Amino acid sequence: MRKGDLTRQSILERATGLASKVGLDGVTIGALAAELDLSKSGLFAHFRSKEALQLQVLEFGATQFLEQVIRPSLAEPRGEPRLRALFDRWLDWTRSSPLPGGCLFVQAAVEFDDRQGSVRERLVGIQRQWLGVIATSLQKGIDAGAFAGGVDPEQFAQDVYGVMLAYHHASRLLHDPHAEARARRAFEALLAGARGAAH
Amino acid sequence: MRKGDLTRQSILERATGLASKVGLDGVTIGALAAELDLSKSGLFAHFRSKEALQLQVLEFGATQFLEQVIRPSLAEPRGEPRLRALFDRWLDWTRSSPLPGGCLFVQAAVEFDDRQGSVRERLVGIQRQWLGVIATSLQKGIDAGAFAGGVDPEQFAQDVYGVMLAYHHASRLLHDPHAEARARRAFEALLAGARGAAH
C-alpha cells in the first residue's frame, strides 16, 4: 500500500467524523487540512474535487457501517436475535467515537434530500440498502416461523427506522436522558406486533 | 404597519422556504437578496446579523406551525380526533407550498444538534413544545377515558414523532410512493396500542 492511500484513509476518517457534525457540505477543505496538519492543496490533490471527497466520505462511512452494524448482525441467528442486533448496533454506531455528531447518514439524508447529483444518488442507494437489510431480516424471520405471516417487511423497516430517527432527534438535539429507554420500548413493541398477528 | 415590517415579513417568508431546502446556514444573504430583488445591504439592514435572521426565520416558522398545525388541531375534540388532526396536519405542513424542502424544523434539528448558541436553544424550545403538545393531547385523552391508563404520554410523543421522521425520510430522500400509507398505518398502530392496555 502506497503512502498516499494511507493519508487518504486518515483524511477520510477525519472527514467522516467532521461530516457527522457539520454535514458533507460543512466539511471544508481548508478546515480539514488544518485539522490534519496538511496544506489545502496537498489534501485537495487526493480528491481533485469536493464532490469526489464527499462521495468517498460516503463510501468510507458505508464500509464502516457494513462492518460495525450489518455484518456482525447478519452473523446472529435469524429472527429476533438478528433484528435486535441490528437495532442495538445501530444505536452503538450513532454513539461511536469516530462519529461525534451522530449518524453520518441521518445528517446527509436531510442535507441532500432536496438536491441532485451523484452524492444524493449514492446516499439513496445506501439508505435503501439499509432499509432492505431490516426488511429482509424480518422476512427471513417470517420464513422461519418466528413472526406472523401477515406482517409487511417494508412497513416494519420504515417503522424501525422511525424509532431510530426519533431516538437520534431526542438524544442529540434535546439531550433527553430517556430517549434510549423509549426507543428500546418502541422497538420491543414493534417486535411484539410482528410476533403476534397484529395489523 | 411600517413599510419596513412589510418587506421584512416577505423576506422571512422567502427565507423560511429556502431554509427548508438548504438549511438555516444555507440561506445566504446574497442569494436571498437576489431572489427578492433587494440589495444585499438593504436586506441585511433588517436583521443586522445572520444569527438574528436565523432566529427570526425560526420564529416565523414557529408561528406558521402554530397556526397551521397546532391551533386547528387543538380545536378538535379531545382524544383520537385531536391526535389524528395533529398527525394529518403535520403531514400537510411538510408538503405545504411555502416549504418546498419539507419541514423546516427537521432540517434545522439535524443542522444544529451539534452546535451551541441562541439558534439551537430556540429550536430546542420549539421542538420540546411540539412533543409536549402531542404528549398532553394524549394525556387529555387518557383523562377523558379514551385511552388506557398505563400509557406513557412522553413515550407516545416520541413514537409518533418517529413515525413522522421516518415518513419525512422515506418520502423526501427516497421518494418512496408508499411512505405516507405506511406512516398512516404506523400511526394507527400507535393509536391502537394506546387504546388497549398494551405495553
Added chain:
DNA sequence: GAATATAACGAACGTTCGTGCTATTATTTG
C-alpha cells in the same frame, strides 16, 4: 409642503470558499 425618520442602495472590507498551477520534497522502483 417642509422636516424628519426610515428604507434601500452601491461599493468596499477582510475572510474563506473550491480549484488550478508550479515547484519541491519523499517515497518507491530499477
Added chain:
DNA sequence: CAAATAATAGCACGAACGTTCGTTATATTC
C-alpha cells in the same frame, strides 16, 4: 545509489461569504 514516480507545499485565482460605511431615495409625520 540513481532514476522515476508520487505526495505535499506554496502561491494565486475568482467567486461568494457576512459585514460596515456613506449616501440616496422613499415614507411618515408635523
